[in-house]
Amino acid sequence: MANTDWSDEAIVSGIRRGGAAREDALKRLYLMPGLRETVARHVLSNGGTPQDAQDMYQEALILLDRNIREGRYEARSALSTYFVAIAKWRWVTVRRQQGRYTDISPSQYDREVDSPEVETIRTEYRGLFQEALAQIGERCRELLRLYQLDYSMEEIANTMGYNSADVAKKEAYRCRQRFRELLQNNPHFAALLENRP
Amino acid sequence: MLRFEQIERYLSDKMTPAERSAFETEMASDPELEALVYQHRLERIGLELLVERDLRAKMQAWDRETELFQQIRPSRARVRPLVWALRAAAVVTALAVGYWLLHDDTAQPATPEVVQTPSKPKAKTAPTWRKPAPQRTPPADSPANIAQEALPPAPIEEMAPAGTPIDYAAVADDFFRESDFVLPQGSKGGSIAYWEALKNLQEGRLKEVTDAIKPERAPLASSETLLQQELLAVAYYKSQRYADAEMAFRHIAASGKQPYVQRAEWGVVLTLLKQMPQRLAALDSALDVILRQPEHLFHEKAQQLRQRLQR
Numbered sequence: 060m061a062n063t064d065w066s067d068e069a070i071v072s073g074i075r076r077g078g079a080a081r082e083d084a085l086k087r088l089y090l091m092p093g094l095r096e097t098v099a100r101h102v103l104s105n106g107g108t109p110q111d112a113q114d115m116y117q118e119a120l121i122l123l124d125r126n127i128r129e130g131r132y133e134a135r136s137a138l139s140t141y142f143v144a145i146a147k148w149r150w151v152t153v154r155r156q157q158g159r160y161t162d163i164s165p166s167q168y169d170r171e172v173d174s175p176e177v178e179t180i181r182t183e184y185r186g187l188f189q190e191a192l193a194q195i196g197e198r199c200r201e202l203l204r205l206y207q208l209d210y211s212m213e214e215i216a217n218t219m220g221y222n223s224a225d226v227a228k229k230e231a232y233r234c235r236q237r238f239r240e241l242l243q244n245n246p247h248f249a250a251l252l253e254n255r256p
Numbered sequence: 257m258l259r260f261e262q263i264e265r266y267l268s269d270k271m272t273p274a275e276r277s278a279f280e281t282e283m284a285s286d287p288e289l290e291a292l293v294y295q296h297r298l299e300r301i302g303l304e305l306l307v308e309r310d311l312r313a314k315m316q317a318w319d320r321e322t323e324l325f326q327q328i329r330p331s332r333a334r335v336r337p338l339v340w341a342l343r344a345a346a347v348v349t350a351l352a353v354g355y356w357l358l359h360d361d362t363a364q365p366a367t368p369e370v371v372q373t374p375s376k377p378k379a380k381t382a383p384t385w386r387k388p389a390p391q392r393t394p395p396a397d398s399p400a401n402i403a404q405e406a407l408p409p410a411p412i413e414e415m416a417p418a419g420t421p422i423d424y425a426a427v428a429d430d431f432f433r434e435s436d437f438v439l440p441q442g443s444k445g446g447s448i449a450y451w452e453a454l455k456n457l458q459e460g461r462l463k464e465v466t467d468a469i470k471p472e473r474a475p476l477a478s479s480e481t482l483l484q485q486e487l488l489a490v491a492y493y494k495s496q497r498y499a500d501a502e503m504a505f506r507h508i509a510a511s512g513k514q515p516y517v518q519r520a521e522w523g524v525v526l527t528l529l530k531q532m533p534q535r536l537a538a539l540d541s542a543l544d545v546i547l548r549q550p551e552h553l554f555h556e557k558a559q560q561l562r563q564r565l566q567r
Contacts, residue, residue: 085311089315104520108445110479111479122317126305128433156477181301182475183473184301184302187302188301189506204306235299
């Protein structure tokens with residue numbers, strides 16, 4: 060049943076629960092009145108276009124979802140404030156990547172993001188990850204997405220039509236091994252593994 | 257597999273404090289385990305792309321829902337006159353049918369198509385209130401045409417080889433329109449660098465475009481970067497560097513940002529056509545991606561292309 064009481068706690072707990080609850084919660088946040096306008100005002104008044112504003116709004120939701128799932132959100136501010144802070148951080152980062160001067164340092168938003176090391180890997184190896192994911196097949200991609208979102212093996216079996224949780228587990232392992240092999244075959248990724256911190 | 261699960265439980269924070277502590281102690285004394293955990297950590301960063309891609313698609317769907325809702329609301333007032341017109345039409349039709357039924361006996365001889373079949377003759381046929389739809393008969397010179405229309409399009413792999421081989425490159429040339437991938441003159445978007453590169457592209461100075469714009473490996477976040485990468489992909493295509501063009505289009509398609517994604521998906525199809533017949537399976541799959549989305553900008557073109565390839 061849909062949650063009609065959408066407090067910050069309800070949204071956060073929905074995202075943490077995963078599945079349909081996560082989707083409902085994210086949709087609620089995405090369509091929250093006024094939130095999009097707040098982000099747009101910031102981007103537009105800092106050299107961005109309406110398309111940039113839309114991009115930052117969507118990226119903020121992606122980052123917020125990940126931060127909550129990975130336990131980085133500590134509820135020290137209202138969720139909407141946190142959301143806007145993420146969007147602002149992301150916009151500062153994009154402007155720096157474009158070589159545009161900005162007087163706000165990304166470090167002002169450090170609490171909103173991954174460690175610099177993880178962020179660098181995420182950015183620099185994105186193309187490589189995408190290439191590997193493109194080769195594992197649609198079914199493996201869907202299975203690994205559910206696995207990444209912490210679905211139980213029973214849920215994965217039901218969703219994907221496997222006979223049992225055990226079959227789903229074996230498939231997840233097989234898909235993951237395939238993904239691993241593809242990554243390992245890439246010399247850039249092999250070098251990253253060699254030079255781990 | 258046990259080690260796999262153990263590492264995943266550790267990284268997704270599902271261990272009890274005691275388990276976690278024991279695992280970290282083991283890791284500290286086992287460099288191989290430490291390396292394996294690092295590898296899992298990297299893979300999980302990569303797998304987050306799947307979650308991200310799915311969420312981007314959902315956000316687009318939510319935006320479309322909201323737009324549709326906003327479009328439907330003001331249009332309700334306009335629907336009302338249409339309803340009344342339909343009701344009036346229904347009354348007129350009912351009156352006409354009633355009149356026809358009353359005069360059915362006289363009409364009967366003039367309507368031979370209501371007679372069922374010669375094998376089951378009836379003394380008197382019941383009055384029909386609607387004329388049956390005319391039977392479609394295939395033209396004598398092409399008996400297979402209609403049957404073929406009813407079938408779904410076959411995947412490219414299943415196509416029987418025709419008498420003459422398909423000139424895929426020529427087909428690609430027929431479908432390629434530079435204007436599908438670049439901003440029209442006078443548009444507001446695009447930086448000075450973009451317009452300079454576009455001018456070079458349009459005047460055939462392709463090398464200047466590929467020298468000026470570097471292929472991006474990082475995620476394509478801003479519209480300007482996406483526009484420039486599109487130009488680069490088109491420049492590669494026109495320079496006959498089809499593998500590079502495909503890579504560039506695929507990277508744009510992975511950005512999740514519309515309308516760039518849909519344009520890039522079409523670009524991928526065209527670059528694959530140029531790499532035929534080696535890329536048969538990839539072409540079929542790329543066409544399917546577009547054909548599965550009726551609202552796709554290039555859905556109609558993709559349909560035309562598949563029909564052309566099936567001929």
